[in-house]
Amino acid sequence: MPLHFATISMPERVSLKFASCSRMASNAARRAEWRRQRRGNFQALGVAVGEFRVFLKEYGVVGLALGVIIGGKAGELVTAIVEGLLMPVIGLFLPGGEWQEWVVGEFKVGIVLAALINFIVVAYFVFFVSKRLLRESSVVKK
Template sequence: MAGLISEFLEFLKEYKVVALAVAFIMGVAATSLVKSLVDNIIMPFVGVLVPSGDWKEATFNLGPVHLGIGPFAAECINFIVIAFVVFIIAKYVMKEEKVQKK
């Protein structure tokens, strides 16, 4: 039994499971912060740039099929803005030079 526990502890160290768990938890915690920044600070500017306020509700009808073009476009814009904000934050926090190939 002691061998199994020691093997398990070695597994945790080798694959850095604890560091991965901490990074995951921090990522989940940062999600609400970044989402709030995008929804409350950045998206109002995007809403002003788009001519109609109902663009998030726009649909395209193909006979009996109703495609939610507006909600999809809103999620695409939201994704791009969130990805850019995360990129800027990571670039600022990491401040590391890129690793060059040997």
């Protein structure tokens, strides 16, 4: 049954008021302590983020990650170009596409030849793009 303020006598009202004030004060103190702890956590997080940024810049991790990502996608692109454009041209000179299945004794020469062509095209593509993108003025020599 809820208490109605009008049914409480004056001394009881005063004691309830002070009890609620002390509860409010303890809640406020708890909230203030919680805020101080949170602020410390955020400051520690800020220090960690700052150190992480320095690490990324100092060791060139971002450039490495971008290189790996772009290199992987460039490899897929070059593989598609080799399989979609270059191999059909080779197939014109060696009809039937059976050259990839050439075998000398136990050695599968055709597979190695196809991988070699793919590697040469990927290496040239990476060399060409890196030479265009990383000009002499943008590369810092140590």
